[in-house]
Amino acid sequence: MSSNATPPSRPATLEDVARVAGVSRATVSRVINGAASVDPALRRAVEQAVDATRYVPNRAARSLVTRRTDSVALVVSERRDLTVSSPFVGRMFSDPHFGRVVSGLLEVLRPAGVQLMLMLADDDASCDRLVGYLRQGHVDGVVLISQHAADPLPELLAASALPAVLAGRPARPDLPIGSVDVDQAAGAALAADHLMARGCRRIGTITGPLDMPSGRHRLDGFTAAAARHGRGDVVTVEGDFTQHGGATAMTALLQRRPDLDGVFVASDLMALGALPVLHRRGRSVPDDVAVVGFDDSSAALACEPQLTTVRQPVEEMAAEMARSLLARINDPQQPALSRVFDPELVVRRSA
Incomplete structure (x- = not known):
């Protein structure tokens, strides 16, 4: 590895990393962008040079090349019930199931450098706005929590080019959308x-x-x-x-x-x-x-x-949703796969 001197007055660049690692700028770029074909020894040299120079990737510039946002949306679709006094958002956050889903998703998304955005759809107008937003390329994919059979979102997402995975099996078994559920x-x-x-x-x-x-x-x-x-x-x-x-x-x-x-x-x-x-x-x-x-x-x-x-192993199921979604984002030609987890009886004192 070459000298690791980097002028302290400016952020490190790809050229700085390449100089310290003793490789070409193109090799550094391939490592940082996750290319699988880089020799392991060269990859280690680049990773060490990144640490030594404290290089921080310019995600804005990278997104212009990769067309990635490094973010996915967790969309919660629940039609507003005007007969229920408690607000939908309050009921959602008070349900322990929701927190477990978020925890399982973040376990996979954080190490991958992917941000999780929460989006809600509780009526036709918000559903239309959400679909328009998603189609504009603001996120790379969607995890959809949609529980009602009449919800149009699973079908709309299946018809779009946006990678998506559904929490729970779709109401229509033939719908081409990935899903994760318990039996x-x-x-x-x-x-x-x-x-x-x-x-x-x-x-x-x-x-x-x-x-x-x-x-x-x-x-x-x-x-x-x-x-x-x-x-x-x-x-x-x-x-x-x-x-x-x-x-x-x-x-x-x-x-x-x-x-x-x-x-x-x-x-x-x-x-x-x-x-x-x-x-x-x-x-x-x-x-x-x-x-x-x-x-x-x-x-x-x-x-x-x-x-x-x-x-039902909610955290494990959510982690599987995140892995499935990232795989579809990295290779949009992959088929939409579904996985069903086995349940387990936990005996305590009530029965």
Whole structure:
């Protein structure tokens, strides 16, 4: 490696790095831009020279060449419900699931030098503005959290040239968009099997919204497994994946089946609202009523008693979404791939 003297009065340039590394400017450029064909010894020399000169890449200039922004959008698409008093943004940030998704994405994006932008779409106007913004090339790709079957965004993104990956399976199985999900039906079946093994016979479930694929798949998986155990009479009340919704749905469930002895609540956050209703009705958990949730989020540990639940590995799933998206950004010709993770039953004190 050559002399590492660099004038202190100005930032280091590619030429400075090349001089210190003893290589050409073109080799330095290839290393900094992530070319895979550089000899490992030359790559190490350039990386050492970058450290020695404290060279900082000019991302603005680089983006003119690569047409990359080094940023991706996390788009949360949730239609505004005017009947719900709490604002959509407040409900989103209070849901532990969202924080786990962000954590898993950043685990992969940060080391890659990619920034994460949060964007919201809660009505038709904001959806139109968002699609226009994305099509103008402000980001390199999109991670989309879209839970309702009627949402137009998955189809709009699939039809665009922008790399995208969906959190959860698309409502249309033939939609050419990458996706990452947990096996929702298999997870709900684990809950049913556990309640049956405990001897529960008068069972019910608080579902998620049934216009969401996750809500429908969890219900279908639970009722199918219960039927295999000879329990085709599952009492069902629809919830909304919120703590308040869980309390409301549990009240309705007890009205319909006062002698309930086992409940599958389709999210931990709803279970956090449902358990106090059982306590106020004098029903001991798990002695009188066994309760199983879904997610294995921080809400499961906040429940009293702590919640037996179906774990979906949210951080690992989000990291897989980020890796899949970066692969599509680096090679747009790659096919849109989908991956489904296995769920796991986590037994605690509620069942």
